[in-house]
Amino acid sequence: MSKHYDVYCMADPTFFDSPAELKEEGLEFALAGRPVPTSWSRIPHGDWVVYRPEGGEPLPKQGWKIHASGRQQNADRILDEISDHCFAERIPFKHLSGRHILQTRNMKYAHRGASGKLATVYPRDVDQLKAVLDALDARIGGEAGPYILSDLRWNDGPLYVRYGGFAERHMVSEQGALVQAIEAPDGTLVPDKREPAFHVPPWVVLPDFLVPQEEARKKETVEDLPYRIERALHFSNGGGIYTGVDIRTGAPIVLKEARAYAGLTNDGKDAVERLRHERDILERLAGLSVVPKVVDYFVVGDHHFLVEEFLDGQPLNKFFGRRYPYNGSRPDPAELAEYTDWALGICRAVEEAVEAETKPALGNPAYAAPRDRTGFAVDHYALGCIRLADRPSGRSGSARRGSAAKAVARGTARRHRVRLRASGPAGRDARGDHRLRWCWRSGSPGPPRRPASTTSSSGCRRATVLISGPCRCPEGKPNASDWQGRSRARAESWCSTTRLPAWTP
Numbered sequence: 001m002s003k004h005y006d007v008y009c010m011a012d013p014t015f016f017d018s019p020a021e022l023k024e025e026g027l028e029f030a031l032a033g034r035p036v037p038t039s040w041s042r043i044p045h046g047d048w049v050v051y052r053p054e055g056g057e058p059l060p061k062q063g064w065k066i067h068a069s070g071r072q073q074n075a076d077r078i079l080d081e082i083s084d085h086c087f088a089e090r091i092p093f094k095h096l097s098g099r100h101i102l103q104t105r106n107m108k109y110a111h112r113g114a115s116g117k118l119a120t121v122y123p124r125d126v127d128q129l130k131a132v133l134d135a136l137d138a139r140i141g142g143e144a145g146p147y148i149l150s151d152l153r154w155n156d157g158p159l160y161v162r163y164g165g166f167a168e169r170h171m172v173s174e175q176g177a178l179v180q181a182i183e184a185p186d187g188t189l190v191p192d193k194r195e196p197a198f199h200v201p202p203w204v205v206l207p208d209f210l211v212p213q214e215e216a217r218k219k220e221t222v223e224d225l226p227y228r229i230e231r232a233l234h235f236s237n238g239g240g241i242y243t244g245v246d247i248r249t250g251a252p253i254v255l256k257e258a259r260a261y262a263g264l265t266n267d268g269k270d271a272v273e274r275l276r277h278e279r280d281i282l283e284r285l286a287g288l289s290v291v292p293k294v295v296d297y298f299v300v301g302d303h304h305f306l307v308e309e310f311l312d313g314q315p316l317n318k319f320f321g322r323r324y325p326y327n328g329s330r331p332d333p334a335e336l337a338e339y340t341d342w343a344l345g346i347c348r349a350v351e352e353a354v355e356a357e358t359k360p361a362l363g364n365p366a367y368a369a370p371r372d373r374t375g376f377a378v379d380h381y382a383l384g385c386i387r388l389a390d391r392p393s394g395r396s397g398s399a400r401r402g403s404a405a406k407a408v409a410r411g412t413a414r415r416h417r418v419r420l421r422a423s424g425p426a427g428r429d430a431r432g433d434h435r436l437r438w439c440w441r442s443g444s445p446g447p448p449r450r451p452a453s454t455t456s457s458s459g460c461r462r463a464t465v466l467i468s469g470p471c472r473c474p475e476g477k478p479n480a481s482d483w484q485g486r487s488r489a490r491a492e493s494w495c496s497t498t499r500l501p502a503w504t505p
Contacts, residue, residue, distance in 0.1 A: 027098040031079045037087050045094070047101045051083070053090040059122055061167040062182045062192075064129045064207070066136070069145030069158040070118040071261055072099055072268065078158065081139040082119050091132065095119040106146055108263040108271070110237045112196035115262060116146035118158075122166055126207050133159060146261040146270075147302050149196035152213050161213075163204050165192045196235075220301035227253060227296075227307065238263020238271030239303065243310065246295065252310035253295055260302045272304050279306050290349070316346070316386075351383050 008016040032049055036042045043050045070078045079095050086093045096102050096118055106115055121136075123129040133154050143158045151160030164182060171181040171189040181189040185203050193199045198217065200206055206214065222229065229244040239257030246253050256275060263271030285291045296307035314322075325331040325339045369381035 027100050029079055029095065029098065030076045031083055031095065032097070040087065044097065047097055047105075048094045049097050050092070050094040051086070052092045056090065057124075059092060059124065059166050061169070062163070062165045064123060064126060064161055064163050065166065066121040066123065066129070066132060066154075067117045067148050067151055067160045067162065068119040068121070068136070068140070069116040069148055069160065069261075070102070070143065071145055072102065074143050074145070075099070075102060075118055078140050078143055078145075079119060082121065082136060085132070085135055085139065086121060089132075091121060091123065091128070093119060093121045103264060103266075103268075106237065106262055106264045108236050108238045108265070112235065112237050113150045113194040115237045116148040116160075118145070129161070129207070130209050133161070144261060147259060150194050150198065152198050152210060152217060154213060161210065162198070163200055164194070220303075222300055222305075225298070225300075227255065229255060236263060238274075246307075254292070254308045254310050256306045256308065258304040258306075260304070275304055275306050282308070290352075316350075320346075347383060347386055350386065351380075
């Protein structure tokens with residue numbers, strides 16, 4: 001599944017939508033609210049706002065372009081300086097349409113080849129490229145911003161350069177995808193590569209004044225470190241995770257990379273801040289067998305690295321999946337009991353290892369606690385979700401499946417303030433599934449706008465969740481499986497008895 005889905009959760013709390021459709025006061029940059037000079041046009045275009053001088057010669061279809069990166073704290077200042085210069089010199093430029101788009105472009109799973117870009121300037125030729133770089137560097141040189149991986153940095157940033165298309169042209173790639181294109185000398189279209197690495201088309205010569213910048217980029221390397229990186233395990237906009245070897249000892253290690261001002265969470269924390277927090281927590285837990293040992297922490301350029309002891313094992317979700325008793329034929333009671341004891345033992349071991357004092361801003365949404373939870377309560381909530389997700393549910397009609405479900409439900413209720421509600425004989429509904437109900441405090445995120453949520457007299461919103469599957473709708477709307485085999489009348493009645501609005505699937 002694509003990990004870019006989270007950006008479509010920002011425009012509406014209930015429905016997926018493009019973040020460009022989010023229209024709220026305070027999201028626009030100051031520049032967008034000011035009138036443009038005479039003989040200039042301002043054109044909204046998707047996630048961007050484009051500024052063009054009227055009249056004059058048209059721009060070439062491709063060439064060297066300048067990108068500027070920035071943060072929420074300095075974006076307005078950077079855009080003001082860029083616009084002042086471009087308006088005076090009549091140079092086309094564009095910028096992101098709002099602060100929310102800047103946030104999404106720099107989140108953990110944002111596109112690594114496009115991340116960091118706040119504004120783009122389109123010089124007419126190489127001479128103008130050099131003049132604009134010098135002029136803007138004098139105005140905003142050294143301003144903080146994420147490194148634009150697809151570009152070559154000019155001096156200390158936040159200016160970057162890349163050869164690419166000015167006009168939007170497309171072609172079908174070898175993989176069958178529609179991609180942006182530039183034109184080769186023979187007139188054919190080739191992909192306009194926007195990858196997390198600086199790339200110059202083979203027919204383009206790097207201007208002399210950019211050669212020192214390229215040499216400086218090449219000097220930022222991990223080759224002189226006492227570690228040998230052997231394999232990449234994972235990449236995100238916040239950095240990579242690698243396995244390797246400590247050359248001094250021969251011990252296997254894990255290196256976690258964090259990029260400054262990139263990989264943002266919703267509260268604005270970047271990957272570096274989270275990596276430092278992880279290092280501090282691991283150092284506090286030093287000596288426990290359940291956590292890796294911190295070996296080293298170092299910085300190369302704008303990249304921070306945490307070196308940890310390598311612990312061989314499997315991700316918990318895969319381990320549960322492989323041992324799940326209902327993967328094949330129906331298990332006998334002894335096998336089911338063995339799995340239940342093992343799964344609850346794993347949960348207890350994880351609970352004993354939990355040490356946290358602040359609510360994490362990043363994590364799997366399926367395990368994220370309501371906003372009123374803090375400290376250990378956040379982890380207890382996630383542990384309860386693990387119990388629910390990995391319990392042995394089995395086939396409908398299994399008596400022991402019901403017993404196991406009740407045991408898990410009761411343990412979860414004790415752990416993170418969940419109140420069980422009996423919805424039928426022996427606490428089951430017509431399908432034999434046990435239900436849980438919990439209340440969010442009135443200070444938690446507001447109800448969905450479409451339709452309005454129902455609030456109880458105590459000021460809490462109530463939700464009923466079937467522990468036979470994960471809840472994908474934290475406001476308590478029944479998921480698609482809940483509608484199977486139910487008539488509309490029964491479904492509306494079900495919503496009514498659980499204090500939820502009737503919901504049309």
